[in-house]
Amino acid sequence: MANRRRLDGDQQEQRRSEAQIVRQLRAGSKEAFTQLYRQHNTTMLRIATGIVGSEAAGEETTHDAWIAVLNNIDRFEGRSGLAHWIYVILTNKARSRVERDGRAVSFEDDGTGEGLAAAFDGRGRWKAMPELWEERTPERIVAGRRLADHVAEAIDALPPAQRMVLILRVQQGLSSSDTAAILETSEANVRVMLHRARLALRQHLERLT
Amino acid sequence: MLTCKEVVERASGLIDGELSGWELWKMRLHLFLCRGCSHFVGQLRQTNQLAADCGARPDEQERSAFDDPGPQHPDFLSRLHTKAADRRPDERKA
Numbered sequence: 001m002a003n004r005r006r007l008d009g010d011q012q013e014q015r016r017s018e019a020q021i022v023r024q025l026r027a028g029s030k031e032a033f034t035q036l037y038r039q040h041n042t043t044m045l046r047i048a049t050g051i052v053g054s055e056a057a058g059e060e061t062t063h064d065a066w067i068a069v070l071n072n073i074d075r076f077e078g079r080s081g082l083a084h085w086i087y088v089i090l091t092n093k094a095r096s097r098v099e100r101d102g103r104a105v106s107f108e109d110d111g112t113g114e115g116l117a118a119a120f121d122g123r124g125r126w127k128a129m130p131e132l133w134e135e136r137t138p139e140r141i142v143a144g145r146r147l148a149d150h151v152a153e154a155i156d157a158l159p160p161a162q163r164m165v166l167i168l169r170v171q172q173g174l175s176s177s178d179t180a181a182i183l184e185t186s187e188a189n190v191r192v193m194l195h196r197a198r199l200a201l202r203q204h205l206e207r208l209t
Numbered sequence: 210m211l212t213c214k215e216v217v218e219r220a221s222g223l224i225d226g227e228l229s230g231w232e233l234w235k236m237r238l239h240l241f242l243c244r245g246c247s248h249f250v251g252q253l254r255q256t257n258q259l260a261a262d263c264g265a266r267p268d269e270q271e272r273s274a275f276d277d278p279g280p281q282h283p284d285f286l287s288r289l290h291t292k293a294a295d296r297r298p299d300e301r302k303a
Contacts, residue, residue, distance in 0.1 A: 124212025132248045148259070170260050
């Protein structure tokens with residue numbers, strides 16, 4: 001209950017902060033734009049590249065999306081969060097680009113990532129019990145590199161749909177319903193893809209030990 | 210009683226707080242009794258936290274690219290800055 005109250009408080013604080021950024025953007029504040037750009041540009045590049053399929057096209061799409069954000073900021077009504085609104089603009093731009101190139105866009109479950117099926121016996125019990133991991137921090141050095149670098153590499157290696165769901169749900173903290181709306185898929189599909197993404201990352205991390 | 214395989218299939222639901230009632234109770238009971246699944250859920254929580262931390266890392270390249278655009282995108286950044294700074298009320302209505 002206390003957690004729920006804190007969450008609501010955080011959300012209200014976030015909404016107030018967003019409303020302030022929107023007011024400043026409408027007034028033409030360079031600082032507000034810089035703050036927003038820093039907060040979202042890297043994620044937007046990853047998402048756009050995941051949809052359009054190349055880094056160069058992903059950059060162009062992200063640039064187009066930023067221009068659309070600035071051109072349309074007066075139309076932002078605050079019914080969804082600002083991040084949700086920006087990612088809808090971005091994914092629409094990316095979709096248009098892919099369709100212009102004559103390709104299809106789909107964020108339906110791509111069916112990959114079943115990896116753990118072989119870990120169980122016929123009665124659904126572990127063949128080999130998972131071990132307890134010691135505490136892992138992003139800065140810890142494993143196999144000569146920071147754990148954060150290993151994780152970033154594993155995220156980049158995920159199938160595009162799983163990667164996008166992970167970015168939006170886990171890294172951006174959007175809800176399943178917001179993520180489903182942005183990707184134009186079902187909440188059930190978002191849950192399946194997020195679970196598969198986590199299983200794939202876990203397997204990657206397990207191989208490092 | 211859930212099997213270990215069923216616990217793994219529902220582990221993200223547990224992490225995301227999406228289980229309730231009977232489903233949640235069955236998960237908790239299994240995790241209380243099964244060390245392997247308890248370790249597995251702990252691993253998945255750590256994995257999730259690392260992925261979240263990874264997204265929260267300040268991207269140093271992005272920051273420096275904005276402060277000092279360099280040769281790659283000077284036109285884009287200056288265009289956006291100009292757009293952000295020079296918008297006038299009559300243009301906004303258009």
